Amino acid sequence: MRKAFVIFFWGILVAAVASLFVFANQKQQEVTCPEFVIAITNDGPHQLISEQYIRQQITHAGYRIKGQRIADIRAGEIQELLRKNPFIRSANITIGVNGSVKANIIQRQPLIRVFTETGRQFYIDSEGVIMPVNADFTARVVIANGHIPDVSSKSESNGNKEVKPEKNLHPALKKVFLTARAVKQDAFSEALTEQIYINATGEIELIPKLGNHTILLGDTTLLNDKLNNLKLFYKQGIRNDAWNKYVMINLKFRDQVVCSKSTQYGTI
Numbered sequence: 649m650r651k652a653f654v655i656f657f658w659g660i661l662v663a664a665v666a667s668l669f670v671f672a673n674q675k676q677q678e679v680t681c682p683e684f685v686i687a688i689t690n691d692g693p694h695q696l697i698s699e700q701y702i703r704q705q706i707t708h709a710g711y712r713i714k715g716q717r718i719a720d721i722r723a724g725e726i727q728e729l730l731r732k733n734p735f736i737r738s739a740n741i742t743i744g745v746n747g748s749v750k751a752n753i754i755q756r757q758p759l760i761r762v763f764t765e766t767g768r769q770f771y772i773d774s775e776g777v778i779m780p781v782n783a784d785f786t787a788r789v790v791i792a793n794g795h796i797p798d799v800s801s802k803s804e805s806n807g808n809k810e811v812k813p814e815k816n817l818h819p820a821l822k823k824v825f826l827t828a829r830a831v832k833q834d835a836f837s838e839a840l841t842e843q844i845y846i847n848a849t850g851e852i853e854l855i856p857k858l859g860n861h862t863i864l865l866g867d868t869t870l871l872n873d874k875l876n877n878l879k880l881f882y883k884q885g886i887r888n889d890a891w892n893k894y895v896m897i898n899l900k901f902r903d904q905v906v907c908s909k910s911t912q913y914g915t916i
Contacts, residue, residue, distance in 0.1 A: 679747035681721060684713040687750060692757040692774075694787035696735045701784070702751065705733065713749050721749060734779045760828035760844070762821065763793040772825050774832075776814025790831065790838075792824045794846035794853075820846070823868055827852050830871040837875045840882070851900075859894065866900035874899040881905045 686699045706713070711726050723741040730739035730753065737754045744750065756779060758771040771779040771787065799818040814825055827844050831837045831854070843855035845862070854863040865874055877899055898906040 679718050681714055681716055681718060681747050681749050683748045685748065685750040687752050689752075689754045690757075691754075694758050694785075694789070695755075696758065696779075696782050696785045696787065697733075697753075697755055698785075702730070702753065705729070718743060718747055723749070726751075734777075735782065737773075737775075758787040758789050759832060760824060761787070761789050761791050762796060762824060763791065764796045764798045766798040768798055772817075772821065772828070774829070776812060776817055776822075776825050778817075778821070790828055790841055790844060792828065792844040792846070795848055795850065796820055796824065796846050820850075823850075823852065826868045827854075827865065827871065830875060834872070834875050834879070836879045836882075840878075861894040862896055864896060864898045864900055870902065873902075877903070877905050 684703075686702050688697060688699065688702070706726055706729065709726075709729055711722060711729075713721055713726070721743075723743060727739055727741040730736055730741075730751065733739075735756055737756045739754075740752045742750050742752065756773040756775070756777060758779060759774045760772050761769060761781070762772060763769045769781055771781065771789070773779055797818075797820055799820060814822060817825055824844060824846070831841050831844075840856050840858070841854050842857045845853040845855055847853055852865040852867065854865060856863060863878060865871065878897065881897065893909050894907050896908040898904075898908070900906075
């Protein structure tokens with residue numbers, strides 16, 4: 649008897665809580681949204697989107713938020729709209745108890761700006777996702793050009809979220825991405841590098857900000873070791889007055905730095 653009473657009591661309590669929740673939810677659906685807040689998280693120095701840009705995107709898609717009943721606000725559709733934006737890494741729409749709506753957005757971080765052989769250009773972000781160039785906002789990042797084929801300017805996805813976006817890059821773009829990422833991860837290399845160039849044989853070259861020489865990396869194997877060797881060479885093997893004597897610093901070979909001087913100075 650006592651056991652039956654306990655079960656009955658908890659059943660009544662659960663039913664009451666559920667009813668209260670449904671009532672509160674229905675009541676909130678009738679609340680008018682007093683404000684729409686946009687919070688953009690940008691973990692880097694490059695701004696590609698703004699609050700005004702987000703509001704315009706939502707408005708142009710035909711959605712209204714502020715001043716609308718919560719029941720009439722299609723939060724799920726707006727969230728999906730924002731998630732499809734190529735400049736946005738993640739977006740979540742939340743609705744407060746008082747009816748205020750908030751969009752929490754994390755912006756993608758451009759890593760490199762790519763120019764193909766035909767002159768088309770786009771960014772690749774820090775995760776390997778391709779983004780279009782935004783005419784309103786310019787990111788000052790390393791440029792990659794040269795013999796880069798005019799491949800798709802969209803990252804191909806197989807639908808598997810566990811696969812890193814970089815895995816879906818065209819081989820030519822993956823080469824550029826891996827090089828840019830290695831350069832970005834080393835403060836010295838990042839400060840030194842002006843441009844990444846893919847030569848006629850498909851090998852990777854760096855164009856430094858100082859001097860008239862190029863730095864030949866070859867392929868993407870042992871990139872960190874190659875950049876470390878370059879750092880040691882600059883710090884220990886080259887004098888400040890010798891910047892313009894070299895035409896090529898070759899790092900293709902493991903644990904070697906092979907330099908070529910201009911014909912004016914001979915070769916080493």
